[in-house]
Amino acid sequence: MDQPECTAGIIVIGDEILKGQTTDTNSHFLCTRLFSLGVRVKKVSIIGDDLDLIAKEVAEFSNKFTHVITSGGIGPTHDDLTFEGVARAFGEPLVPHPELIKLCQTFFGTDDLDSPKLKMAKIPQSSRLQYGISKTTGSKTKYPLVIVKNVYLFPGVPSILENAFVALEDLFKNDQAHFHTQELYVDRDEISIAGVLGEAEQLFLKRVVLGSYPDFNNSYYKVKLTLESESLEHVLELEKYLVKSLPEGSIVPYDPDPLLHSERVYSLLEKEDSPFVSSVAKAIEVIEESLNRYSLDEICVGFNGGKDCTAILHLYYAIAKKKYSNLNTKLKALYITSKSPFPEVEQFIQSSRDRYQLEMLHFDGRIQDSLSQMKKQYPEIKAVVMGTRKTDPWSAHLESFSMTDPDWPQYMRINPILDWSFRDVWEFLRSLCLPYCSLYDRGFTSLGSMNNTHPNPQLRYIDNRGIMRYKAAFLLADESEERNGRDRTI
Numbered sequence: 465m466d467q468p469e470c471t472a473g474i475i476v477i478g479d480e481i482l483k484g485q486t487t488d489t490n491s492h493f494l495c496t497r498l499f500s501l502g503v504r505v506k507k508v509s510i511i512g513d514d515l516d517l518i519a520k521e522v523a524e525f526s527n528k529f530t531h532v533i534t535s536g537g538i539g540p541t542h543d544d545l546t547f548e549g550v551a552r553a554f555g556e557p558l559v560p561h562p563e564l565i566k567l568c569q570t571f572f573g574t575d576d577l578d579s580p581k582l583k584m585a586k587i588p589q590s591s592r593l594q595y596g597i598s599k600t601t602g603s604k605t606k607y608p609l610v611i612v613k614n615v616y617l618f619p620g621v622p623s624i625l626e627n628a629f630v631a632l633e634d635l636f637k638n639d640q641a642h643f644h645t646q647e648l649y650v651d652r653d654e655i656s657i658a659g660v661l662g663e664a665e666q667l668f669l670k671r672v673v674l675g676s677y678p679d680f681n682n683s684y685y686k687v688k689l690t691l692e693s694e695s696l697e698h699v700l701e702l703e704k705y706l707v708k709s710l711p712e713g714s715i716v717p718y719d720p721d722p723l724l725h726s727e728r729v730y731s732l733l734e735k736e737d738s739p740f741v742s743s744v745a746k747a748i749e750v751i752e753e754s755l756n757r758y759s760l761d762e763i764c765v766g767f768n769g770g771k772d773c774t775a776i777l778h779l780y781y782a783i784a785k786k787k788y789s790n791l792n793t794k795l796k797a798l799y800i801t802s803k804s805p806f807p808e809v810e811q812f813i814q815s816s817r818d819r820y821q822l823e824m825l826h827f828d829g830r831i832q833d834s835l836s837q838m839k840k841q842y843p844e845i846k847a848v849v850m851g852t853r854k855t856d857p858w859s860a861h862l863e864s865f866s867m868t869d870p871d872w873p874q875y876m877r878i879n880p881i882l883d884w885s886f887r888d889v890w891e892f893l894r895s896l897c898l899p900y901c902s903l904y905d906r907g908f909t910s911l912g913s914m915n916n917t918h919p920n921p922q923l924r925y926i927d928n929r930g931i932m933r934y935k936a937a938f939l940l941a942d943e944s945e946e947r948n949g950r951d952r953t954i
């Protein structure tokens with residue numbers, strides 16, 4: 465820690481970003497990688513394709529930071545000005561580089577120095593060329609990175625920048641420093657823990673950087689704390705201090721990436737025998753059996769954003785991922801839109817689609833009609849995995865594998881959680897920290913459509929300011945009241 469800090473500045477160049485036509489993902493990528501390499505990014509600047517601005521920014525960044533990374537503006541067109549801007553920053557001319565000319569000739573088949581295709585071969589006089597080693601193939605990259613003093617000129621196209629950076633990241637690795645980070649999740653408002661955080665900050669000044677980030681939409685915590693230092697000891701010391709000083713029970717276990725840890729579904733079975741463990745075991749058994757009977761192409765998950773199918777979807781994902789160790793086919797989900805869907809439900813369905821990378825089979829209208837349409841449009845589908853439980857209307861007679869009723873389009877209904885209780889569903893979702901539709905945190909216990917569903921009166925309470933509120937669904941004490949928020953208790 466006696467050495468000067470290893471720092472970096474990032475300059476993202478391109479009019480399209482300032483106009484909002486392109487979202488900059490490169491700075492986020494670079495910040496993440498550099499942080500893990502022990503390099504502290506001090507500043508990110510986004511500027512347009514403007515020669516003077518590029519020159520000024522590069523000169524200033526080059527003075528201030530150990531490394532400067534630019535992204536964009538090195539293509540063949542008139543508006544690509546980064547080489548020229550960097551040359552101007554250091555008072556150097558642009559000169560054709562023999563090696564780059566050769567490369568441009570092989571790529572573009574021209575040796576006309578005035579052709580736009582050869583513009584990319586003219587670089588600042590003191591440039592160095594650096595080839596990377598591809599981490600996947602082990603071979604030398606086709607195109608070199610241009611480096612001028614401490615400035616690294618990366619192309620702006622995200623996939624190319626990312627590959628180039630990974631192939632060259634040893635250039636940036638700071639062996640002196642490795643940041644140790646730790647996250648703590650707190651189930652209290654930021655205001656109520658601000659005092660403790662302030663004291664901690666003073667006590668650990670300069671030794672640990674403490675960050676506090678509220679999240680108003682998370683079902684599991686309200687504030688994420690980040691503890692970060694070059695010394696693991698100091699991080700652990702601060703952690704201990706916070707555990708001691710924050711209100712008892714306010715730090716909650718949280719898994720920010722339950723899909724990455726989907727094998728935890730199986731770890732649930734290792735817990736002490738209980739009705740919940742048997743429920744999970746049975747569900748796993750049914751889904752494993754269905755994957756023996758059907759290929760991934762022939763099955764979809766009936767997914768309407770409700771809690772039961774949220775549990776089902778995760779189980780199905782975890783089991784499919786285990787069976788087909790490298791899931792490279794998309795899992796299919798059937799969603800039949802109800803008459804007036806809740807926006808919160810639609811939003812949750814979209815975020816689930818993205819999270820699990822689902823292929824959505826989407827229909828509008830009556831369930832029966834939609835299933836007939838699915839027969840025509842996706843004739844390969846033979847079975848639907850569903851979150852039906854025996855306590856649902858008309859479901860007491862169902863079995864793990866039940867064909868649809870005779871007057872319905874014929875599908876195998878796979879029902880892995882028929883015998884689960886309301887409590888089982890919540891224990892499953894919450895112990896794995898799975899995201900679920902936000903309505904369940906606002907007193908809804910079963911979801912229909914907007915015109916027939918409201919929060920469950922059993923969960924109503926008056927808060928300390930006299931305002932009527934609803935507790936979260938998982939706190940419902942009497943499970944027979946699950947459908948008490950539905951109009952037609954059919």
Ligand SMILES: Cc1cc2nc3c(=O)[nH]c(=O)nc-3n(C[C@H](O)[C@H](O)[C@H](O)COP(=O)(O)O)c2cc1C
Nearest residue numbers: 766831835848856858867868869872875877911912
């Ligand atoms: C894929 C699929 C198959 C279904 N098959 C039948 C069926 O064979 N017989 C039936 O009466 N209802 C069937 N249903 C309807 C459901 O049992 C249930 O009534 C519907 O999902 C509405 O549930 P809710 O009232 O809890 O919102 C099916 C639904 C889906 C999505």
Ligand SMILES: Nc1ncnc2c1ncn2[C@@H]1O[C@H](COP(=O)(O)OP(=O)(O)OP(=O)(O)O)[C@@H](O)[C@H]1O
Nearest residue numbers: 766767768770771772773799800850851852910911
């Ligand atoms: N519109 C639909 N599109 C696709 N699948 C559906 C639809 N409606 C019901 N299903 C399937 O039927 C199952 C039972 O429906 P149900 O509404 O009881 O459960 P849920 O929506 O998952 O949760 P909740 O009981 O909290 O509403 C769902 O889990 C889902 O698999």
Ligand SMILES: [Co+2]
Nearest residue numbers: 770772851910
């Ligand atoms: Co249900």
Ligand SMILES: [K+]
Nearest residue numbers: 675676677678
């Ligand atoms: K903050």
Ligand SMILES: [Mg+2]
Nearest residue numbers: 770910911912
């Ligand atoms: Mg429902």
